[in-house]
Amino acid sequence: MxxxxxxxxxxxxxxxxxxxxxxxxxxxxxxxxxxxxxxxxxxxxxxxxxxxxxxxxxxxxxxxxxxxxxxxxxxxxxxxxxxxxxxxxxxxxxxxxxxxxxxxxxxxxxxxxxxxxxxxVPFHHEMAYIRDxxxxxxxxxxxxxxxxxQTPIVLSHIVYDKMKEKYPEFVADLEEHGVKIIVIMKDDNDLSNVGGRGWKSAYMTNDKNVAEERAAKQDAKLEWMEGNAVKFSTGPLPAFRFDKNNQRKTWFNNIAFTKTGPPNGRNADDYTYIELGYDAVVPDEAQKECLKIMDEECVVIxxxxxxxxxxxxxxxxxxxxxxxxxxxxxxxxxxx
The missing domain is CATH 3.60.130.10 (Clavaminate synthase-like)
Known part of the structure; x- marks a missing residue:
């Protein structure tokens, strides 16, 4: 062995x-x-x-x-x-x-x-908001x-199974429509925020056209705002993935990491939002339950x-x- x-x-x-x-x-x-x-x-x-x-x-x-x-x-x-x-x-x-x-x-x-x-830093899959x-x-x-x-970890299929048991209709909505991610990026990095990376750093350029091209390669869209901030949006993306090796579904989204948007009427001091794929807001109680499950099921070494x-x-x-x-x-x- x-x-x-x-x-x-x-x-x-x-x-x-x-x-x-x-x-x-x-x-x-x-x-x-x-x-x-x-x-x-x-x-x-x-x-x-x-x-x-x-x-x-x-x-x-x-x-x-x-x-x-x-x-x-x-x-x-x-x-x-x-x-x-x-x-x-x-x-x-x-x-x-x-x-x-x-x-x-x-x-x-x-x-x-x-x-x-x-x-x-809330529970998340790294970069679940992009295609690759x-x-x-x-x-x-x-x-x-x-x-x-410490760095707590939790198996994503456990979260999926428990959320499906607790909120079957919500999970069915996620399955059918996926999720949209909206991120407000400022000009420069904001180190005071968990997701505060500026667009220049994120796309490794000062050129807005180049940033747009690099975002498009990941099926994302950039919309420029006042003050040189930009609204990054992507999706609908699948909210779950299928783990072929283990033949089970996984909770592959960042609902626990984001605000239950949309960011309409908000300013660039707010950052990351999530919506259902048909522009509906994620229910607060579902997000809270998701966080609770993750805290209960995680391992902290x-x-x-x-x-x-x-x-x-x-x-x-x-x-x-x-x-x-x-x-x-x-x-x-x-x-x-």
């Missing part, structure tokens, strides 16, 4: 166990029989080689269970993390039209959402939080220095808890 060669699977009290042998998340640590006799430099190389050797097994694991947490491996710097990402050989996703403000650190490594750390969302995400804990600042988390973005929603005591530095990488 692959785990006997390079990895060993361990249990943590926060994990959840589901039918069909799904452990959420899977936690892998170094096989002590191998790693205990290696130098620090050899350990770094060994981890990368282990990923390459067991890539097929690791991919099947994350496609079955949704998340793998690698703990106890010699990943200490952004460069180490970049090496881990590259060892998996997933194609890189260019971060065009993403709402979170990020800064490139090295290679394929970026900061996570740069909004104030004391602000909670990332399929995989990596997170790396360079500095573990003093208190708070405290970060430790050197942790690397591989997330199947098509199966799993993630969020960020408010940081109560610094420091905290968690980096990210997005893959096609």
């Amino acid at each position: 692959a785990t006997e060669r390079f990895f060993q699977q361990v249990s943590l009290p926060e994990q959840k166990h589901y039918d069909h042998g799904i452990i959420f998340p899977v936690v892998l640590t170094p096989n002590t029989n191998i790693y205990s006799n290696l130098t620090e430099e050899e350990k770094v190389c060994s981890f990368k080689e282990a990923i390459k050797a067991e890539k097929q097994w690791l991919e099947s694991l994350v496609d079955k269970c949704g998340v793998i947490l690698f703990r106890g491996f010699p990943v200490k710097s952004p460069s180490d993390f970049n090496d881990v990402v590259e060892a998996f050989e997933f194609p890189e996703l260019e971060y065009v039209s993403g709402l979170a403000t990020r800064t490139k650190v090295v290679g394929r490594v970026y900061t996570a959402n740069e909004c104030p750390p004391e602000i909670r 969302s990332p399929s995989k995400l990596f997170f790396f804990c360079e500095l573990e939080p003093g208190k708070g600042g 405290p970060w430790k220095n050197g942790d690397v988390m591989l997330v199947n973005n098509l199966m799993v929603l993630h969020s960020r808890q408010p940081l109560l005591k610094p420091p905290r530095r968690v980096l990210a990488s997005l893959c096609k």
